[in-house]
Every structure is written in structure tokens, then in C-alpha cells.
Amino acid sequence: VFQREADMENSVFDGRKTATIILEDIHIGDVVEYSYSRTGSNPAFGKKLFNAVDVQWAVPVKKVFYKIITAKNTPLYFKPYLTDKAFRKTAVGNQWHYRYQADDVPAIYRDEEIPRWYNPYPWIQISQFDQWQDVVGWALPLFKIADEPPVDVRKATLSITTNQLSPEQRILKVLKFTQDDIRYTGIEMGVSAYKPHAPEVVLERRFGDCKDKVVLFISMLRALGLDAYPVLVNTRMRSATSTLQPSATDFNHVIALVEYNGKQFWLDPTISAQFGTLNNIYQPDYGYGLVLRKGEVNLTAINPLKVPPLEERIVETFEVNYDDVPTVYKIKTEYLGNSADNMRHYFNNNEQEKIAKEFLSYTARYYPSIEPASAPRAEDNKDKNIFTVHEEYRLDKFWELVKEAKRFKADFFQPNLINMLKETQATKRSMPLATAPKREVHIQTQIKLKESWPIKAGTRRIDDKAFVFERTVTPEGNNFRIDYRYQSLADSVPPDQVSSYAKNIAAARDLIGYSINTTELNGVKADPDAKVTEYTLNWAIVFVLVMSVMIAFAVCYKIYKYDPEPNAAMFD
Numbered sequence: 001v002f003q004r005e006a007d008m009e010n011s012v013f014d015g016r017k018t019a020t021i022i023l024e025d026i027h028i029g030d031v032v033e034y035s036y037s038r039t040g041s042n043p044a045f046g047k048k049l050f051n052a053v054d055v056q057w058a059v060p061v062k063k064v065f066y067k068i069i070t071a072k073n074t075p076l077y078f079k080p081y082l083t084d085k086a087f088r089k090t091a092v093g094n095q096w097h098y099r100y101q102a103d104d105v106p107a108i109y110r111d112e113e114i115p116r117w118y119n120p121y122p123w124i125q126i127s128q129f130d131q132w133q134d135v136v137g138w139a140l141p142l143f144k145i146a147d148e149p150p151v152d153v154r155k156a157t158l159s160i161t162t163n164q165l166s167p168e169q170r171i172l173k174v175l176k177f178t179q180d181d182i183r184y185t186g187i188e189m190g191v192s193a194y195k196p197h198a199p200e201v202v203l204e205r206r207f208g209d210c211k212d213k214v215v216l217f218i219s220m221l222r223a224l225g226l227d228a229y230p231v232l233v234n235t236r237m238r239s240a241t242s243t244l245q246p247s248a249t250d251f252n253h254v255i256a257l258v259e260y261n262g263k264q265f266w267l268d269p270t271i272s273a274q275f276g277t278l279n280n281i282y283q284p285d286y287g288y289g290l291v292l293r294k295g296e297v298n299l300t301a302i303n304p305l306k307v308p309p310l311e312e313r314i315v316e317t318f319e320v321n322y323d324d325v326p327t328v329y330k331i332k333t334e335y336l337g338n339s340a341d342n343m344r345h346y347f348n349n350n351e352q353e354k355i356a357k358e359f360l361s362y363t364a365r366y367y368p369s370i371e372p373a374s375a376p377r378a379e380d381n382k383d384k385n386i387f388t389v390h391e392e393y394r395l396d397k398f399w400e401l402v403k404e405a406k407r408f409k410a411d412f413f414q415p416n417l418i419n420m421l422k423e424t425q426a427t428k429r430s431m432p433l434a435t436a437p438k439r440e441v442h443i444q445t446q447i448k449l450k451e452s453w454p455i456k457a458g459t460r461r462i463d464d465k466a467f468v469f470e471r472t473v474t475p476e477g478n479n480f481r482i483d484y485r486y487q488s489l490a491d492s493v494p495p496d497q498v499s500s501y502a503k504n505i506a507a508a509r510d511l512i513g514y515s516i517n518t519t520e521l522n523g524v525k526a527d528p529d530a531k532v533t534e535y536t537l538n539w540a541i542v543f544v545l546v547m548s549v550m551i552a553f554a555v556c557y558k559i560y561k562y563d564p565e566p567n568a569a570m571f572d
Contacts, residue, residue, distance in 0.1 A: 014188040031062050044142065044194035048128045049076065050249045053100070055083055056122040061105040068098040068126070077130050079245035083122035100124070112426055115434040115492040117240040127247035133297040135232075135246050135290060142195040143230045143292050145215055149223045150200040153216070157223040168278040170224055171258060171265075178217040178269040183207045194248070210254045213269035217256055228258045231266065231289040233302070239287030242299055255284070257291055266304050273345050276385030282338040285438070311339040314443040318412060322450065322522040326394035328373070333389045339439075340387040347378050347387075359391060366413040369397040399521055406527040407517045412445055412482070414512045420486055421469070421508050427499045432492040435466050435501075443484040445514070453516055455480040462508045466490045466501055469508040482514055 003017050023032065041049065053066050068087070070076055072094050078087055087098040110120040129135055149157070160177050161170045182202065186209030196202075196211035199219035208216065211230075218228040232251035234241045244250045258265040266283045274281055283304030291300050312335055319328040335343045347355065356375045364370050373392040380387050399408045420436050455475040462469045467490075472483045493501045519526045 014186075014193065033063075035065075042190065042193060044191045045248060046138070048138070048248065049074070049126065050128065050247045051126040052123055052249070053126070054121055054123045055085065055100070055102060056105055056108050058107055058110065058121070060107045062103070064100070064102045064105055066098075066100040070096050070098075072096055075128055075130070077127050077245055079125040079127075081119065081123050081125070083124070087124070111429040111431040111433075113424065113434050114431050117237045118432055118492070120431055125245045125247065127245045129246040129248070131297070132246045132290060132299055135248060135250070136292060136294075136296045138248055139194075139230075139232065139290075139292050140294070143211075143215065145199070145218050145222070145230075147222060149219045150198075152200050153203055153219050154223045156203055157220040161224065167224075167226065167260060171221065171226065171260065171278055172281070174217060174220045174224070175267055175269060176274070178213050178220070179272050179274060181206070182213055182216065182269075184209065184213070184270055184272075186210070196254075210268075210270045214254045214256050217267075217269045221258065226258065226260060228256050230292040231255050231257050231300075231302075232292065233286040233289040235286060237287070238285070241288045251290065253286070255286070255289070257289075264303070266302050271341065273348065274341055274385075275344070275380075275382035276340075277383065280337075280385050282341055282385070284338075310336050310442060311439045312336070312416070312441045312443075314416065314441070316412075316443070316445045318445070318447045320398065320410065320447060320449050322399070326371075326396045327398040329367070329370070329393040329395050331389075331391040331393075333391075335387045335389070336385065340385050343387045343389065344380060352376075360393075362415070363391075363393065366415050367393075367395055367398075370395055401526060402517075405517070407519055408521040408526050409515055409517050412447060412514045414443065414445070414484065416441065416443065417484060417486060417512045418509070420488070421467075421505050421512065423505060423509065424498070424502050427502045429495050429498055432494055433498050433501070434492055435490060436488045437491060438488050440487040441485075443486075445482040445484075446479065447481065447514075447516075448479045450478065452478050453480070455516075460511050462504050462511075464489075464501055464504040465497060466493050467504075467508075469511070471511045473514070484512075 001017050001019050006016075026032070041047070049068075049070065055064060066087070068076070072091070074096070076096070076098065078098075080086060085100070085102060087100045090097045090099065108121055114120060129138070156177075157174065160173050165173065183206065185207040188209065194211075196215040197205075197208060199216040202208040202212040202216045214230050218230065221228045231254065233253050233255055234244075234251050235253045237244070237250075241250060253270075255266055255268045258267055260278075265278060266286075266289070267281075268284055271282075271284075276282070285304050286302050288299040289302050290296070312333060314334075315332045317328075317330040319330075321327050352375060356372065359376050360370065360372055371394045373394050377390040378387065379390070399410050401407075402409050420439075420441070422436065424433060426433075455473065457473055457475055459470065459472040461471075466488065468485070468487045470483075470485045474481050474483070
């Protein structure tokens with residue numbers, strides 16, 4: 001028996017143990033039969049039964065058998081997923097016996113690139129709860145938060161907030177304290193897997209898991225006279241949480257709902273280094289949550305404020321040169337919302353030299369001759385939660401000679417969009433296809449040329465149920481610009497729509513980037529050999545041609561004069 005602590009690197013300790021049995025003398029074709037029993041459950045469940053059993057796997061199974069025994073006065077609810085088979089219920093004395101049996105269960109071969117919320121293997125959920133209000137009634141005693149916070153919590157709250165701050169600023173002060181001053185460490189053993197520690201304990205320890213951080217956060221807000229409530233969410237299932245049977249095990253995370261000034265704010269104390277105002281701070285979209293408040297009878301759709309709606313705004317500038325002077329390539333990227341938080345964390349936790357190297361390596365995949373003109377430079381507007389990065393490069397060999405086409409070509413790639421509009425080859429599938437996370441990105445590419453080019457203006461737009469893509473080309477004198485807009489609308493595509501989605505992705509990828517071509521560059525011809533023969537005589541070839549013409553003329557003249565005597569035999 002081993003205690004693996006598989007999530008220890010993420011500061012989570014759950015105390016689970018793995019029983020490992022090494023079998024001897026096993027041959028190909030042998031059938032291994034095993035069985036086990038489980039008694040009792042986590043004390044946090046209060047003698048309630050919550051479970052889930054798999055009934056089909058990625059390998060074939062000869063026989064599957066489950067048995068559950070409960071008292072007759074114990075209700076039990078079953079919800080199957082991707083299977084029509086069910087438990088059979090039999091009365092035995094004062095007990096109910098539930099049995100599930102299947103023979104010769106075939107393997108299921110899952111499609112690639114399925115979304116996180118989708119489980120391709122049939123399973124059955126088991127719960128003693130029938131309604132979401134049952135889960136609320138179970139959880140409220142665990143998340144007991146006093147209306148009057150403990151003295152230590154009140155003192156800590158007053159020490160980081162002042163009367164000069166507005167209520168919005170106080171909320172953010174308390175949020176940042178629980179995010180950054182209370183480190184994340186989860187000891188998820190026994191009751192602690194579901195019941196948070198008291199807020200004064202979390203404050204004294206200066207560490208806790210999501211439950212602990214939320215309880216401390218709410219307790220501090222109540223010290224300020226503000227309303228807030230714990231919210232159970234599932235970070236993997238998200239919106240698909242609404243398809244589950246109500247159960248205490250449906251959730252894997254806790255956030256806080258703060259209600260202020262007629263608005264709802266869904267805040268996560270486990271996220272670190274967040275900035276912005278209460279109206280533009282990033283709020284994760286976990287789909288549905290269960291608010292732990294008296295009177296709640298159903299899941300609540302989480303509708304976080306989306307201000308601003310964009311995640312990235314990119315402006316690229318190419319100052320194109322034709323001679324040995326390198327082309328200047330500048331990039332200005334504004335990261336907003338969650339992207340701002342992530343990029344801020346990246347810059348704060350990495351050396352400048354590493355950042356510069358990784359940025360250069362990423363861009364060099366598309367422009368091999370690229371050289372840095374300066375190190376990436378960051379600007380941080382914490383009030384607006386906009387993190388801006390400036391990059392500048394030199395492209396020494398920007399023009400490429402395409403011998404087959406007898407032209408010089410310059411390409412303007414769009415690596416960000418290439419990664420977002422990912423191709424898929426598996427269009428024949430039975431499972432949903434995972435797509436890019438919901439986001440919106442605007443990109444403008446400005447190309448500055450030394451002379452006018454025949455650039456055709458126009459807009460192309462592709463509308464798919466999963467995304468919208470638009471490209472607009474605008475000539476501006478000697479220059480032109482390309483504006484891209486990409487917005488993902490769904491995190492997955494149903495199997496019957498994958499073929500159409502793949503075609504739209506291919507069409508969008510054809511619009512990514514731009515090329516300009518010329519037959520002559522800075523006085524150099526793309527096909528010099530052809531130009532030489534057009535203006536220069538080859539006298540050896542001329543001599544041969546003249547002699548050939550003279551010989552041909554002499555032969556023709558001789559044939560014309562040839563008149564032999566008739567042969568008598570011809571007129572016999």
C-alpha cells in the first residue's frame with residue numbers, strides 16, 4: 001500500500017493510498033478476476049452515500065459486478081451516462097440490494113481532442129440527494145461563517161482598510177490579502193476535504209485551500225458590513241455541471257459571490273497577482289455554481305462581468321526595406337483580463353534574459369533571420385488591468401527569391417491566429433471536439449512600403465457556430481494595413497458539426513497572413529538569365545543559324561533545277 005500524493009507539486013495533500021498487487025505467472029490470454037468491498041464514507045457526508053461507478057473502459061472486460069446494500073428507509077438515486085444499463089433493485093428483509101452486472105463488455109476507443117468536461121466512458125452516478133437544495137442543506141453547516149467575525153479577523157481587516165477607501169476598494173484590498181498574503185496549501189484529508197477551517201485559524205496559519213481562503217475572505221467582508229457567500233463550482237465540468245445528479249461530490253472548487261451595489265461579483269481568492277477595479281478584474285466563468293445561502297434551491301448561472309470583452313489587442317508594424325538594410329519589425333501587445341494576469345505573472349517570475357530568449361524563439365519559427373533590436377519591454381496599468389509588451393526586431397533577409405515563380409516574395413505571418421485556428425484531421429468522430437477557449441483577439445498589421453503596390457481592398461468574414469473570423473485589407477497610399485478579428489464562441493463542437501467546422505477553419509487559415517511579390521527588387525531581376533538573352537546577341541548561335549539558312553537555300557535550288565532523262569521501264 002503506497003501513499004502517492006500525486007498532487008503534492010500543487011501543494012495539495014489528500015492522504016489517498018494505492019493498493020498495488022504484483023501478480024506472478026501471468027500469460028497472454030489469462031483472465032484476472034478481482035473484487036473488493038468498501039464500507040463507510042467520509043465523515044463529512046454524515047452517513048450519506050455519494051459515489052460514481054464506471055461501467056465501460058478503454059480495454060475489454062469479461063465481467064462487471066457492483067452491489068450496494070442500504071436500509072429500506074435510505075433513498076438512493078441513480079443517473080446513468082452514455083449507457084442504458086441500470087442497477088436492479090431487490091428487497092432483502094429490511095434492506096435494499098442494488099446490483100449491476102454486465103458480461104463481455106467491449107472496449108471503447110476514444111476520439112482525440114475531446115473537451116475536458118466530456119467523459120467518453122459510460123458511468124453511473126449514485127447519490128442520496130434528489131434536489132440541489134439537499135446539497136445546500138448538507139453544505140451550510142460545514143461552511144458556518146459567523147455574522148460577527150472573530151476579533152483577530154476584525155483587527156486584520158481594519159489594518160488593511162481605511163475609512164478613506166470606497167467600498168469597492170475595500171473589497172479589492174481584502175481580496176488581494178487573501179490571494180497574495182495567504183498562501184495556497186490544501187490538506188484534503190478526511191473531513192478537511194469538504195469542511196473549511198475556521199477563519200481565525202486560516203489567518204493565524206497564513207495558508208489554506210480554496211475553502212479556507214473563501215471563508216476568511218467572506219468573514220473579513222462581513223467585518224466591513226458587506227454581503228458575500230461561498231459558491232461550489234466544478235472547474236472541469238463548468239456548464240456541464242447542470243447535467244449532474246445533485247450530490248456532495250459534484251464540485252471540486254469554491255469561490256465567493258459578492259453582492260454589492262446591485263451587481264454580482266464572482267471572485268476567486270485562490271488566484272494570485274490580480275489587478276484592476278471591481279468592474280474590470282478578471283472573474284472566471286465556471287458555468288454554474290451552487291450558492292451556499294439559505295433558500296437556494298437550484299444552481300445559479302455564473303455571469304461574470306466581461307469588461308473589457310477583449311483578451312488581446314496586437315499592433316504589428318513592418319518597415320519594409322528593399323536593399324541590405326534590415327526590415328524593422330515592431331510588436332505592441334496589450335493583454336487584458338485573464339491574459340493580463342497571466343502575462344504579469346510570467347514577467348514577475350522570470351528573468352529578463354529568459355523572457356527575451358523565449359519571445360525570440362517563438363517569433364523565429366516564422367522569421368528565421370530575425371534578430372532582436374532590443375529586449376521586450378513591459379508596461380503595467382494595474383488600475384485598468386492592461387499589461388502591455390513592446391518588442392522590436394530586425395529581419396535581415398526578409399525577401400525570399402522563389403525561383404520557380406521567378407519572383408521575390410515577402411510574407412507577413414500571423415502566428416497567434418495560426419495557434420488559435422488549429423486544424424483538425426479527425427472529422428469522422430462520435431465524440432465532441434475540443435476547440436480554443438472562449439476569447440476575443442484583435443490584431444492589426446501595418447505594412448510600410450517605399451512605393452505604392454497594387455493592394456486590393458476588401459473584407460472576408462467566416463461565421464461558424466464555434467467561432468467568428470474576419471480579415472480586412474485597407475490600402476493607405478504607399479502603405480497598407482490588415483485588420484483581423486477572432487472570437488471563439490464555444491469550447492467544443494458536436495460530432496455532427498465537426499466536418500463543417502473543419503472546412504471553416506481551413507477557410508479562415510487561408511486568410512491568415514499576407515504576401516507581396518515582385519519580379520525586380522532594388523535593381524535585381526528575379527530571373528536574370530531570361531533578361532540577358534533578351535538584350536545580348538550570342539554570335540556563335542547567329543553564325544550557325546546563318547550557315548543553316550544558306551545550306552538549306554542551296555539544297556532547295558538544286559532540287560528545283562533537277563530534271564533527269566525518263567526511264568523507259570516506267571512506261572511499259
